[in-house]
Amino acid sequence: MNVEQTTLPKKYHDAVLHWQRHNFPDYGLLPENWQKYFPSDPEFCLCAKMEVGMGDKVEVGDAKGERRREKPEELGEEPAKHLLAIIRAQASTEFGSIQQHEGTLARAQDDEDRFWVLRVMAEELRHGYQMFHLLVSQDWSGVSGQKAEEMVEEILSMQTGSHVLDAFNLEYDSFVDNVVFAAVIDRVGKYQLSMQRVCSYKPFAASMPPMLREEAFHLAAGVIPLRRWVQRAAQGNALITTAAIQKAFNKWMPRGLEMFGHEKGGDSNIRFGFKNMKNAEAQSLYYDECRRMVADLNQRFIRARLPKLSPEEAEALAERLLRDRGKHDGISHEDLIQLPDKAFFRRKGDSAFTMVGFSGETFTGVEEYVRHLAGHLPEPYLHSRDMKQYVESLRQVAAGTLTRDQAIKKTPTLKRVGGMCPCSKSVRWVMEEGIPAEPSRN
Amino acid sequence: MSAVAEQVRIRPLNELDIARIVSIDERLTGVYRPEVWERRIMYYLRRDPDASQVAELGGKVVGFMLADIRGGEFGLEETGGWIERFGVDPDFQGRSLGRKLFEAVVVHLKRQGAATVRTLVEKSDSELASFLRAVGFKDAPLAALEMRIS
Numbered sequence: 326m327n328v329e330q331t332t333l334p335k336k337y338h339d340a341v342l343h344w345q346r347h348n349f350p351d352y353g354l355l356p357e358n359w360q361k362y363f364p365s366d367p368e369f370c371l372c373a374k375m376e377v378g379m380g381d382k383v384e385v386g387d388a389k390g391e392r393r394r395e396k397p398e399e400l401g402e403e404p405a406k407h408l409l410a411i412i413r414a415q416a417s418t419e420f421g422s423i424q425q426h427e428g429t430l431a432r433a434q435d436d437e438d439r440f441w442v443l444r445v446m447a448e449e450l451r452h453g454y455q456m457f458h459l460l461v462s463q464d465w466s467g468v469s470g471q472k473a474e475e476m477v478e479e480i481l482s483m484q485t486g487s488h489v490l491d492a493f494n495l496e497y498d499s500f501v502d503n504v505v506f507a508a509v510i511d512r513v514g515k516y517q518l519s520m521q522r523v524c525s526y527k528p529f530a531a532s533m534p535p536m537l538r539e540e541a542f543h544l545a546a547g548v549i550p551l552r553r554w555v556q557r558a559a560q561g562n563a564l565i566t567t568a569a570i571q572k573a574f575n576k577w578m579p580r581g582l583e584m585f586g587h588e589k590g591g592d593s594n595i596r597f598g599f600k601n602m603k604n605a606e607a608q609s610l611y612y613d614e615c616r617r618m619v620a621d622l623n624q625r626f627i628r629a630r631l632p633k634l635s636p637e638e639a640e641a642l643a644e645r646l647l648r649d650r651g652k653h654d655g656i657s658h659e660d661l662i663q664l665p666d667k668a669f670f671r672r673k674g675d676s677a678f679t680m681v682g683f684s685g686e687t688f689t690g691v692e693e694y695v696r697h698l699a700g701h702l703p704e705p706y707l708h709s710r711d712m713k714q715y716v717e718s719l720r721q722v723a724a725g726t727l728t729r730d731q732a733i734k735k736t737p738t739l740k741r742v743g744g745m746c747p748c749s750k751s752v753r754w755v756m757e758e759g760i761p762a763e764p765s766r767n
Numbered sequence: 768m769s770a771v772a773e774q775v776r777i778r779p780l781n782e783l784d785i786a787r788i789v790s791i792d793e794r795l796t797g798v799y800r801p802e803v804w805e806r807r808i809m810y811y812l813r814r815d816p817d818a819s820q821v822a823e824l825g826g827k828v829v830g831f832m833l834a835d836i837r838g839g840e841f842g843l844e845e846t847g848g849w850i851e852r853f854g855v856d857p858d859f860q861g862r863s864l865g866r867k868l869f870e871a872v873v874v875h876l877k878r879q880g881a882a883t884v885r886t887l888v889e890k891s892d893s894e895l896a897s898f899l900r901a902v903g904f905k906d907a908p909l910a911a912l913e914m915r916i917s
Contacts, residue, residue, distance in 0.1 A: 327878070365837070366814060444813075541816035542809075545782040549805045552785065556801075614783065621786040625801065632799065636790040 327377040328535050330370065333454065337461055337477055340755040341371070341454055344481045349423050351430055355440075355447050362440040369447050373458035374535035375528065384523040386598030393527040397465050400526060404597040405468040408526055411599065412459050414489040416480045418514070419453030421493030422446070424485050425506065429497040434564065441546040442503050445511075448539040453480075455532050463528070474755050481754040486710070491673065492580035498705040501565075504554075505573035508547030508618065513584040515540045516607050517600075525598030548618060555622045555662070559629035567626065567660055572703040575665050575683065578615065582608055583673040616664055623647075623661045630656055670698060672715060677733050678722045691723040775864060777871040780819035780831065782812060787828035788821075791854045807852065811835060818848070818879070820871045822855070822864045830855035832868040836881055841909060848876035848884040869902045887911055 332338055345352050359368060383391050397405045423446045430446075433439035457480075461473040469476060486494050492510050497503060518537045524530040554565045585591075591603030602610075623643040628634060631654055634642065645651065646658040666685035668676035680688040683701050688694035695716055699707055706712055718735055721727035727735075785808050789801045811819045814835045822830035832853035838846035850872065855864045876884055885907065888896050 327880075363813065538816055541781060542813040545809050545812045548782040548785070549809055552801065552805060617783055621783065624786060628799065628801075636786070636793070 329375045329377055330372045332372050333457055336755050337457055344754055349427055351443060355443050358440055371451055371454055373455045375531040376534040379531045383525040383598045385601050386596050388525055388598055394525055395527050397463050398467060402468060407593055407597060408599060409465055409468055412456050416453050416456035417483055417489040418493050419449045421488040422449050425497050426503055429500050429503055432500040438550045445507060445543045445546050452536050459528055477755055490584055492584055495711050496709060498703050501569055501573045504547050504550045505577055507543050508551055509577040509581045511543040513581045516611050520600035520602050523601045551622055552625050555626040556629040559626045567662055571662050575701045576703055576706055578665050579670040582667060588675045612667060619662045619664055673733055678719055678729050691720050776823045777820050777867050779817045780821050784821050784828050788831050791856045794857050795854055817875050820868050822868055829859045830864040830868055832872050834872045836879055846881055848881040850886040865898055866902055
């Protein structure tokens with residue numbers, strides 16, 4: 326690959342490894358098992374990878390045709406602030422997803438699925454590392470008001486519940502979440518990275534192609550296990566059901582749609598040359614792609630039950646069953662997977678707190694809507710703090726004691742905490758060189 | 768150049784192409800084997816998703832070519848491209864799709880520094896061999912050998 330590899334200055338590199346020891350203790354299993362699960366693939370490298378040979382001209386926006394910017398101060402204050410927020414959010418998602426995956430990684434039924442997710446996590450660690458490279462290799466203090474070290478500290482101190490984007494603040498309930506997250510939420514990541522490939526800030530643009538190549542594996546690590554699971558579900562395996570997969574889709578799809586930002590937004594990204602699509606356009610393409618993924622899963626399910634059907638017949642049957650809510654040859658529409666309506670269970674964007682049901686139906690009573698959600702979301706998730714806070718906000722919006730805008734701004738509700746390394750008397754992740762971090766107690 | 772080849776979009780492989788590739792393979796071989804293709808496509812996606820290409824017509828995948836870059840195998844120290852599998856939907860064969868896929872694969876392999884592209888073909892498959900010769904393949908100095916051990 327035409328890629329330049331770089332490592333962070335030692336204190337930041339060590340900080341990432343220190344964070345890994347506390348948040349990603351399974352990391353060490355990957356090199357031990359690499360040859361078994363990824364034979365002949367180049368070994369994993371914790372480093373920043375910059376694509377060589379990116380074009381020198383800005384591709385979109387006000388500065389289209391001009392030279393790509395290589396330093397934050399060349400961007401101008403407002404664009405630089407905007408881009409810094411994007412980089413920090415991106416970094417937060419990378420570290421956040423590892424914290425989520427780690428919680429249920431050991432519950433995988435198959436070792437292959439587990440090691441695929443483990444590799445995904447390691448590559449997310451590399452992506453977070455990549456974002457740190459962007460933060461620490463240039464001086465952002467003019468717009469951040471913080472030293473590089475403080476920005477790194479802040480990101481490493483985030484926990485599930487205090488990350489920048491809602492999708493990264495939900496706990497996983499089971500390994501189904503690991504896989505559905507990779508298929509649904511990493512797909513948003515693919516869209517963001519693809520859009521950011523045009524970025525007018527060259528180091529950010531050059532970070533995208535290597536991350537995108539790895540993201541292709543992440544999506545496959547979601548979709549392929551799902552394909553195998555629906556086959557097993559169709560064959561009567563009691564340990565995996567399409568109903569469980571459906572509920573996981575219902576949990577993640579709304580958060581995935583919200584990761585694109587407000588449906589009316591995205592103008593600044595285009596104007597500053599950071600992305601090549603507005604939020605609504607990208608979100609719409611994403612939703613269509615998810616619909617295609619689900620149609621493939623349904624076809625796989627039907628052919629496992631009715632192997633004599635051709636692919637086209639299986640596809641037509643799935644469409645008919647879902648449209649007529651019917652049954653055929655022992656297969657019910659309830660056996661198949663469907664995407665929830667775009668406005669279902671939303672807390673950000675155009676449809677935030679509007680009480681739209683799974684099929685697009687509108688509810689007027691809060692309690693009736695909460696019952697509807699309870700019937701469509703995974704049972705353990707109903708008891709989560711996230712769900713409790715959502716329902717509280719929804720009740721307040723319905724009662725008129727909270728506006729929709731206030732409710733939207735309420736999440737995430739956990740306060741950012743300072744560096745909270747659990748093994749150190751210090752509250753720092755980034756240690757000055759020469760002061761070794763205390764050994765891990767994991 | 769046929770009208771179909773002109774309208775076709777060649778793009779890198781992704782995980783949502785599995786269903787169509789399974790279907791094309793089923794049309795070509797008469798066997799439905801999703802597990803085989805899930806495994807193979809995962810392999811290519813994790814190695815280099817841009818090296819493998821699909822041909823799309825009206826949003827539907829009608830052909831594919833799976834390739835990657837390797838080095839140090841069989842005494843071949845230089846990094847080279849390998850094309851393992853490809854297929855075109857029988858309804859769209861004979862319309863230059865295979866050539867378009869091959870050209871896209873070669874562009875990527877060259878960009879990644881490959882100087883040679885290799886493949887293996889069954890001696891009995893004269894149709895495939897003539898396609899490969901038509902796009903520029905020649906006899907290699909290596910010969911494929913095998914021995915049954917069970």
